Structure formats: C-alpha cells, structure tokens
Amino acid sequence: MAYKERMGDGRLVEMSKEEMIRDIEAGCNDAAERGKISALSEDAQERLLDIMISPERVASVEPENTVVFSTDNGCHSLYGNFSEAGGVGLPIHSVTANMLMERALGFDSVFYGWLDFCFKAAKAVITQHQQELESILMNTVSPCIYGAMPNLGGYYKPDGPFENVGDLMAEGKILEGMEVYERLVDHAKEDIVWVSEQLTRVGVDCINIDTTGAAGDGDFLSSLKACEELKKQTGLSIEMGMASEFVMGIHGGLEYDGNVLAGMYPHKQVKMAEKAGVDIFGPVVNTNTRQSTPWNIARAITFTKECSRVANIPLHPNMGMGVGGLPMAEMPPLDAVTKASKAMVELAGVDGI
C-alpha cells in the first residue's frame, strides 16, 4: 500500500510503509550522530510512524496536551509583504492586525517588530515603535512580544562601520578578521540592550532576540551578553530564537561561561541561554529539501527531544517553513504542518511552538 507523504520541499510523493520506517530511522540516526545524542526509542519511532501514515488532512493532539505559541512574525503575516514576512499584504495598521490575531485567529501572544527585523535598523525608528507599541498594548489582552535579530552582517561596510569579516578572511587576514568580529559582538550587544530598554519604557511584555546566530558564533554571543545585561537592569522577559541547528564558527574561539560556542547543537545552546537568563528558548532544526517529511520530522524531534530533556526553561521550537520538520515551501501544506506539530508536542515534549 502507498501513502501520500511530502518531500522536504513540499512536493507530494507516494511512499510505502517500509520506506517510511527506513526514513524515520535514518532521520533519527542522522541527528543522533551529528549531535552525539540518543536516537528516538523504537516506541517513539512507531508512534511517529502512526502519525505519518494517518490519511486525514489535519492531525491534532488531545485537548489536555495543547501548548501555547509565541511568534517572530505575527502581525507581519497580515500586513507585511510575502518576501520578508510571508505576508498577505492587507492594508491595515499594526494595532488592527494584532487585534485580528488575538480575537479572530486565537493567538496566545501579540507581536510587533520592524519589517527590517534587526535591532540596528530599529534604532532609527524607535520613537515610532514606542508609539505603535503603546497603541497595541492599550488595545490587546494577550502578552506582547517585540522581535528583532542581532544580525551582525548589518554592521559591515557599506551599511555599518566595520570591515566585512568574511572578505578579510578570504583575503587571508584571519587574525584581523577575528579582531574585527570580536569588537562587533559588543557593538551589537549595545544596540540590543538600548532598543530593548526603550521598549520597556512603554511596557512591552517580552523581547524576542530572534534568528540568533545567523551571522555565526559572535551573533549568538552578542545575544547572550545582551540578555544577561537586560535581565540585570530591567528584569524583562526574554525569548531567544535560534537561526539554525548549528552555531557556525565564523570566529571559532568565542566562549560564553567557559564554553566554545561554535559547533553547538540545540541541547547545548539551551544551557547557554539558561545561564544568560533567557525565559523561553526557541531551538531550530533545519529541513533537508531532498529528504522526505518522515525523515525531516524524525530528525527534528530527535534533536528537540534531547534539548527538552536537559532544559529547565520552556522550549518553543521554530516550526515555520524550512525548520522543525516542516517543508521549505512558502505555503507549507496543512497535512505536513499539523503532523509535525502533533509529533513535536507529543514526542519531543515541548512547551510551545
């Protein structure tokens, strides 16, 4: 018998039960080998198979097992453009968009952020942000998250004051590149702290330092240092979402709390986040478009389950397009999203998404 399944790019394919069993095992083993962690048990793999072979279009958890959602996009989905926000381009204001999210769509949190989505860019429009946040906070009931990313890449010339570290290294100026990158870490940290402090003045509930590590180990380090300082100074709730499953070693030797950040997988990243004072951690597991959805979901759950096992803070794994076992497609199909969602909650034991 053939079952309809998805590839990692969203294409519909037919797979036999034996092929799915093989892919689930291979996905688990890939995560276990890379992360040096345990693969899913045979029972868990069988439960995942049951979820994957279900013919219904929508899978769901039992009511008692429901979780809550935070977001790094939120209202942008309604009034943003498709490229940066996966948005549907409605001509509405951020306040209206958030009221729609809360009342019509049942979101657990509301959201605001600059469409350029980095702390450096937000500095130039901070007063506008404060004003819009005040209006959102006056009109909504759910907790409000402000999101932006450290985006160290935005500090390179011509957009910023620093020489491009990648270019320097490509020219063989390795030590010079490392030195520039080290200075950049504190520069980005100061921007995260300054923007967040301005937003606490109007009463924002939580800062989501998002897509952390996108520009490498320094990107992650600047976020951890910023979080540490913000917790001491403001006590603000902080969520940290990662950019990918693996911290790239652009520098390679940067440390936090005596640990080298480069090469860390989610179960080690979360311990750094806890140390810095993060309240909610968002691990990422990347999707391989050439593999099937059973392979990708099994792999994502293996990494996330280990992260959940060691975490003392809530986990909200990223499960948008191309991460968390979801296909890399602009409109991830309903069957793939809901199967991944159910599997992540039931098998990885996460606290939210």
Place this chain on the structure above:
Amino acid sequence: MGMAVAHGMASGMNGMRTAGDLVMRMEMKGMKIKEAKEYVAGKLGVGVPELSDEYRMKEVREELDIGTVMAVPGAAKGLRAKARIADILGIEIPCVEKLR
C-alpha cells in the same frame, strides 16, 4: 498566515478562546507548560483540563471579566482586562504598572 493557524488547530490552546494568553504569560516567566497550566488553573479555580475547553473558559473569562474574543459591550478589554489578569494571576504586567 495559514501556517500559524494550522499549528493552532493541531496543538494550540488558541489564546483568549481558552486560557492560552494566561498560560503564555506564565511561560514568559520561565515556567514550563505543566507548571504554567497548574498555576493558571489554581488562580482561576478550575481544573487543568478545563483550561483548553472553549465552552468552560468563555464562562470563566466572562465571570472574572478578563477579556474574551467576543465583542461583548461593557466587558473589560485591553488594559482594563489586563489589570484584572495581573490581580488574579498575582503577577506584574509591565503596561499595567505604567497605568498604575
């Protein structure tokens, strides 16, 4: 947009339709889902399973006047609802503190 709704259908508490916004507030304080649900249920005086029940939570939310998704005239909305949530959950909500 549809992707977030799909997650909501599959595994979400669905915000103010139930007690999702309240549980979310407690997770923002570092509580894991089990602890957060137990805390909120205790403060609302309901059982944990009731937190995900739209029918029951509509009654509870209207009774406590902490905001619902329905446009009920005269019912607490926005900051007024959040001020009541802060009192009931025994937490500080930053924008409510600004008001006070």
